[in-house]
Amino acid sequence: MLENAWLAWLILGSPLIAFVLVGVVGRRLPEGGAYVVVGSFATSLVIALYFLAQVLLQGAVGGTTSFSIPGFTWIPGNPATVTEEGKIEIRLLIDNLSAFMLVLVSFLSLLIAVFSIGYMHEEEGKPRYYAEIALFVAGMLGTVSADNFLQLLIFWEIMGLCSYLLIGFWYHKPEAASAAKKAFLVTRVGDVLFLAGILVIWNVFHTFRFEEIAAEIPVLWGSSFTPQLATLIPLLLFGGAVGKSAQFPLHAWLPDAMEGPTTVSALIHAATMVKAGVYLTARSFVFLVPIASGGGILVAAVPWTAILVVAIIGGFTAVFAGSMALASYDIKRVLAFSTISQLSYMFLGLGAGAYLMASEAAVGSPEVNTVGYSAALYHLMNHAFFKALLFLAAGSVIHAVHTNDMREMGGLGAHMPWTSRTMLMGALALSGIIPFSGFFSKDDILAVTFETGAANPLFYLLWLAGIATAFMTAFYTFRMWLMTFHGEYRGHGHPHESPLVMTSVLLVLSAFTLASGFIAFVTNGFGNFVFYEEPHAALPLVTPLLSGNVVELGLTGLSLALAFAGLGLAWVVYARKSIPASTFTRTPTRAFLHSMLLHRYWIDDAYNAFGSRAVAGFGRATDRFDRNVVDGIVNALGRGTVVTAALADRFDRKVIDGAVNSISLETIRSSLALRTRQTGQVQNYTWVIVVGIAVILALAFILGFLPRTLGRP
Amino acid sequence: MIPVEYELILSLALFCIGLYGILVRKNAIIVLMSIEIILNAAILNFVAFSSYIPPSGDPAGQVFALLAIALAAGEAAVGLAIFLALFETHGTVELDKIRLLRW
Numbered sequence: 001m002l003e004n005a006w007l008a009w010l011i012l013g014s015p016l017i018a019f020v021l022v023g024v025v026g027r028r029l030p031e032g033g034a035y036v037v038v039g040s041f042a043t044s045l046v047i048a049l050y051f052l053a054q055v056l057l058q059g060a061v062g063g064t065t066s067f068s069i070p071g072f073t074w075i076p077g078n079p080a081t082v083t084e085e086g087k088i089e090i091r092l093l094i095d096n097l098s099a100f101m102l103v104l105v106s107f108l109s110l111l112i113a114v115f116s117i118g119y120m121h122e123e124e125g126k127p128r129y130y131a132e133i134a135l136f137v138a139g140m141l142g143t144v145s146a147d148n149f150l151q152l153l154i155f156w157e158i159m160g161l162c163s164y165l166l167i168g169f170w171y172h173k174p175e176a177a178s179a180a181k182k183a184f185l186v187t188r189v190g191d192v193l194f195l196a197g198i199l200v201i202w203n204v205f206h207t208f209r210f211e212e213i214a215a216e217i218p219v220l221w222g223s224s225f226t227p228q229l230a231t232l233i234p235l236l237l238f239g240g241a242v243g244k245s246a247q248f249p250l251h252a253w254l255p256d257a258m259e260g261p262t263t264v265s266a267l268i269h270a271a272t273m274v275k276a277g278v279y280l281t282a283r284s285f286v287f288l289v290p291i292a293s294g295g296g297i298l299v300a301a302v303p304w305t306a307i308l309v310v311a312i313i314g315g316f317t318a319v320f321a322g323s324m325a326l327a328s329y330d331i332k333r334v335l336a337f338s339t340i341s342q343l344s345y346m347f348l349g350l351g352a353g354a355y356l357m358a359s360e361a362a363v364g365s366p367e368v369n370t371v372g373y374s375a376a377l378y379h380l381m382n383h384a385f386f387k388a389l390l391f392l393a394a395g396s397v398i399h400a401v402h403t404n405d406m407r408e409m410g411g412l413g414a415h416m417p418w419t420s421r422t423m424l425m426g427a428l429a430l431s432g433i434i435p436f437s438g439f440f441s442k443d444d445i446l447a448v449t450f451e452t453g454a455a456n457p458l459f460y461l462l463w464l465a466g467i468a469t470a471f472m473t474a475f476y477t478f479r480m481w482l483m484t485f486h487g488e489y490r491g492h493g494h495p496h497e498s499p500l501v502m503t504s505v506l507l508v509l510s511a512f513t514l515a516s517g518f519i520a521f522v523t524n525g526f527g528n529f530v531f532y533e534e535p536h537a538a539l540p541l542v543t544p545l546l547s548g549n550v551v552e553l554g555l556t557g558l559s560l561a562l563a564f565a566g567l568g569l570a571w572v573v574y575a576r577k578s579i580p581a582s583t584f585t586r587t588p589t590r591a592f593l594h595s596m597l598l599h600r601y602w603i604d605d606a607y608n609a610f611g612s613r614a615v616a617g618f619g620r621a622t623d624r625f626d627r628n629v630v631d632g633i634v635n636a637l638g639r640g641t642v643v644t645a646a647l648a649d650r651f652d653r654k655v656i657d658g659a660v661n662s663i664s665l666e667t668i669r670s671s672l673a674l675r676t677r678q679t680g681q682v683q684n685y686t687w688v689i690v691v692g693i694a695v696i697l698a699l700a701f702i703l704g705f706l707p708r709t710l711g712r713p
Numbered sequence: 714m715i716p717v718e719y720e721l722i723l724s725l726a727l728f729c730i731g732l733y734g735i736l737v738r739k740n741a742i743i744v745l746m747s748i749e750i751i752l753n754a755a756i757l758n759f760v761a762f763s764s765y766i767p768p769s770g771d772p773a774g775q776v777f778a779l780l781a782i783a784l785a786a787g788e789a790a791v792g793l794a795i796f797l798a799l800f801e802t803h804g805t806v807e808l809d810k811i812r813l814l815r816w
Binding site: 678679680681682683685686687690 | 732735736737744808809811812813814815
């Protein structure tokens with residue numbers, strides 16, 4: 001049993017209260033309400049830790065560790081059925097995954113909010129900033145604690161709205177305004193798929209609740225839950241994740257999202273927003289690897305295609321986004337590309353993990369191998385720490401030099417020692433250098449991918465992509481660090497170290513960056529935090545390192561060597577300058593490649609072209625259709641009506657009016673003729689009478705008398 | 714006894730003379746006289762058939778003839794009064810000069 005379950009509502013309630021409070025009276029609060037927001041995040045963190053402790057302690061004794069905290073009934077169900085079919089409730093779900101995410105999100109949000117006090121000190125519109133941050137975090141906390149898909153979607157969309165508002169925080173800058181719109185619209189594509197997926201789920205299961213769906217899958221398998229739907233549902237849900245987590249082909253919004261304040265970037269990249277996509281995929285993992293009713297895996301219902309799509313998108317985007325970071329000169333863009341690339345690792349881990357789990361079950365292994373699943377979420381946590389650190393350090397640099405362009409930095413290490421050192425730790429973690437956290441989780445993901453290669457050779461290819469990404473990551477990360485902190489200062493003015501409130505946050509984060517990797521060595525590994533199906537005592541996550549398996553140790557050594565190679569190449573090019581950077585653009589082919597990376601493979605241009613050409617072309621085509629066909633029909637109808645009307649008019653005038661007129665005209669004409677007969681002279685009239693009588697008599701004689709006389713025999 | 718056909722022929726002749734007078738003479742007095750002749754032709758018919766109706770005639774025809782003569786006297790008086798009034802307003806009794814019977 002979960003104690004003081006109602007407190008869970010305060011986790012997302014306190015940022016919401018802070019949002020309302022700061023939104024309404026933020027102007028009168030010190031620092032635009034910053035302390036209120038920091039306090040609300042701290043409250044969330046404390047309560048989240050309380051629940052995480054409860055969940056972990058109860059999980060350790062083997063009981064169920066999933067708790068659904070009742071809220072209220074939103075839409076009542078059918079009272080005739082036992083389960084009240086169709087009922088939609090607002091509840092909170094506290095299990096290992098959501099408790100872990102709640103702690104992670106509230107902790108990082110707290111640090112970023114504290115950092116903001118220093119970073120945003122001189123900005124206008126602080127109340128707006130803090131209110132939106134509070135709503136944003138409330139949205140993320142609601143997303144990860146939602147009990148059902150509908151509730152998840154609601155908070156998911158709140159986050160989408162806040163990302164729009166925060167990216168467009170400097171809305172008077174055209175780039176920021178358009179980046180905000182881009183983020184909103186591009187993620188919308190994914191959201192539509194997600195919504196479609198949710199509707200399909202409702203159609204099949206008549207519930208949105210995760211627990212009920214997981215229980216219904218083996219029941220409905222074969223009847224209303226068909227193999228086609230089993231593939232369709234995870235793909236649609238993954239579509240939502242692709243949009244939110246900026247995976248190929250919906251990655252275009254994330255680099256532009258750098259137009260917002262750096263703290264917002266840190267929030268989006270480390271704690272919220274992009275992590276929601278990974279969380280959604282992890283939360284709906286039951287669709288990738290369905291659980292049979294008696295435990296174990298329902299192998300028949302495994303959608304192998306959908307799993308492969310997740311893994312391939314992950315593997316491809318990792319290389320794709322990593323390569324784009326190689327040529328960028330914007331310090332925040334480099335980090336943005338690396339975020340996309342690292343998120344791809346997580347998807348690769350989830351995909352490979354699902355494939356491995358399902359294929360092992362398919363050959364009859366009773367053990368559920370959760371390594372990939374755990375590794376992905378492990379990387380999510382590590383990435384959250386070091387990416388928050390990197391972004392906040394970048395924010396500290398930007399705060400000092402007032403530019404994002406690394407060509408105008410350099411030599412800042414002397415001016416900003418704390419920022420420089422902490423960022424170096426983040427860079428080492430991102431590059432995957434032992435013993436920083438990034439190394440452990442990335443190596444786990446790569447190991448799982450390699451292991452899955454035995455089941456499907458495609459994963460060897462994805463592993464190669466991951467390894468290549470590791471090399472590129474190390475290179476661009478140190479290119480960035482060296483261009484920023486090493487050499488001569490190339491900008492203007494006198495940069496100085498950021499205030500204590502900012503550097504202290506960097507220090508806390510760098511401590512976690514170093515420490516979070518070692519969680520894997522505690523008790524039975526990270527799997528204890530985010531296990532899937534049932535708690536597993538065996539299968540500690542760090543098998544590759546501890547197993548002593550020569551192949552896996554070799555693989556680890558290879559990825560480590562490649563990371564060092566990337567680091568070394570960056571050092572040679574950007575620090576010792578024994579190879580000039582212009583080497584990369586000397587020949588036409590290299591210049592072309594460089595330009596391709598600089599233009600992000602022209603994908604943004606292609607989208608813009610699609611927008612301006614294809615959509616506008618479609619608009620023109622419909623316009624032409626409208627003008628020619630629709631207007632043609634309308635005009636033809638109009639013309640036909642006019643012609644008919646003219647004919648009717650002519651008929652009316654000629655025939656009907658003609659008849660009426662001619663009757664009256666003839667009357668007038670005959671009267672004109674006859675009036676002359678009316679002379680007024682008595683004798684004329686007498687003549688008429690006499691002649692008339694004579695005629696009548698003659699007729700009577702001819703017609704009456706004569707025949708009678710003649711007819712007589 | 715004079716056959717009834719002779720009397721009818723005399724009556725027809727009188728009628729035609731009167732009709733001719735009405736139609737062609739312009740003086741209103743003459744027209745009035747012609748009307749009297751036609752009247753007489755009709756009265757003659759009454760008398761003729763009064764004695765002709767078999768077996769021994771009908772006196773009603775002669776009574777009717779006397780009544781008609783009395784009426785003809787009244788009619789002549791009215792007609793002469795109208796002409797007098799015409800002469801006073803128009804200064805003539807020539808019928809082709811008078812165009813009163815029109816709209």
